[in-house]
Amino acid sequence: MIVEDVFEPIVERELWERVQESFANPTRSRKRTGQASIFSGMVFCDTCNRRISFVPERAEKIYVGSCQEYRKIGRQGCTPHRIYEQDLHDAVLKDIREWAKLALKDEKAVLDKVMEHENRNKADAGAVIEKKFSLEKRLGEVEKVIAKLYEDYALGKAGADEVDLLLPKYRKEQGELKEQLALFQEESNEQRETAQNAEKWVALIRKYSDLQELTAGIIRELITKIYVGDVRKVDGEKVQSIEIHYRFIGSLPDGAGK
Numbered sequence: 001m002i003v004e005d006v007f008e009p010i011v012e013r014e015l016w017e018r019v020q021e022s023f024a025n026p027t028r029s030r031k032r033t034g035q036a037s038i039f040s041g042m043v044f045c046d047t048c049n050r051r052i053s054f055v056p057e058r059a060e061k062i063y064v065g066s067c068q069e070y071r072k073i074g075r076q077g078c079t080p081h082r083i084y085e086q087d088l089h090d091a092v093l094k095d096i097r098e099w100a101k102l103a104l105k106d107e108k109a110v111l112d113k114v115m116e117h118e119n120r121n122k123a124d125a126g127a128v129i130e131k132k133f134s135l136e137k138r139l140g141e142v143e144k145v146i147a148k149l150y151e152d153y154a155l156g157k158a159g160a161d162e163v164d165l166l167l168p169k170y171r172k173e174q175g176e177l178k179e180q181l182a183l184f185q186e187e188s189n190e191q192r193e194t195a196q197n198a199e200k201w202v203a204l205i206r207k208y209s210d211l212q213e214l215t216a217g218i219i220r221e222l223i224t225k226i227y228v229g230d231v232r233k234v235d236g237e238k239v240q241s242i243e244i245h246y247r248f249i250g251s252l253p254d255g256a257g258k
Contacts, residue, residue, distance in 0.1 A: 037063050037085055038216040039226070045069065046227040046243065048078045054085050062086070065228070079230045083240060088228070091242050093214050096205065096222060099252075103206035114198040114249050132184045139177040146170050197248040204247070222247055 037054035044051055045067040052065040063085035069077040103110045149167055152158035205222060229241035245251045 036216075037065070038214060038219060039065070039085065039088060040216070042219060042223065043088070043226045043228055045078060045081045046229045046241065047081070050078070052081060052083070052228050081228050081230045083228050083242075087240075088226070088242065089214055092219070092223070092226065092244060093211060095244055096208050096214075097211055100205050100207070100209035100211070103202045104209050107202055107206075110202050111195075111198050113252065114201070115195065117252055132181065135177055135181050135184070139174065139181065142170050142174050142177065146174065194249075201246060201248040224250075 039052075039054060041051065043054075043065060048067065048069045050067055050069040053068050053071070054063040054065040056062065057064045065081075065083045065085060065088065067078045067081040070080050099110065146167065149158060149163050149170070153160070153163045208218070208222070211218070223244060224247055225245045227241075227243040227245075229243075231238050231240045233239070243251050
């Protein structure tokens with residue numbers, strides 16, 4: 001899932017409001033006791049793949065994340081990928097709730113979205129079935145030829161030279177056909193596993209339609225990792241991509257509401 005968050009210019013008034021709200025929100029406020037961010041270890045830079053680490057911003061009790069590579073060596077290594085923990089919290093919470101509500105309302109629609117996303121780069125199902133049928137048919141023909149060669153040799157209808165000439169050719173083709181069919185079977189097993197994982201994910205996320213606040217435990221139950229993009233301008237507005245990889249199914253770029 002990819003979320004595009006729009007940010008207004010950060011001014012002193014906004015910072016003051018964040019500080020005031022922090023007293024009522026555990027994701028906005030922590031005393032300097034070393035308590036880690038609820039996203040600790042879960043968020044990564046979408047450019048260099050290093051972790052996004054969250055630290056308190058100056059004297060304020062507001063946690064801000066940025067790319068570790070950027071923090072280490074500056075722009076020679078990467079760009080800031082700076083994000084407020086609360087902004088990330090709100091974007092992730094919103095996406096979880098949207099998917100959970102859709103899963104409660106129309107489970108089949110969610111399963112279809114997951115499978116559609118998983119199969120978007122795979123060959124057309126009809127073409128796959130036709131190809132598999134063609135391979136199975138040819139394998140049957142080749143195995144009949146091999147059996148006939150042995151039979152003719154046993155009955156004296158074919159000499160050893162003829163069998164030695166033809167048999168390796170058909171044996172080779174037989175092996176190649178079996179390998180191709182094994183790949184089709186593997187893809188079929190993967191497809192079945194994907195469907196099972198989609199069902200597991202729907203059963204898991206539908207419990208969170210009324211979720212009000214994220215915790216580290218909930219994040220780790222539902223999500224495997226989150227990629228954060230750098231802030232950029234689109235049509236004069238600041239936007240930032242957030243790609244959520246859910247447990248069992250990975251990312252869903254289209255989002256629940258699309």
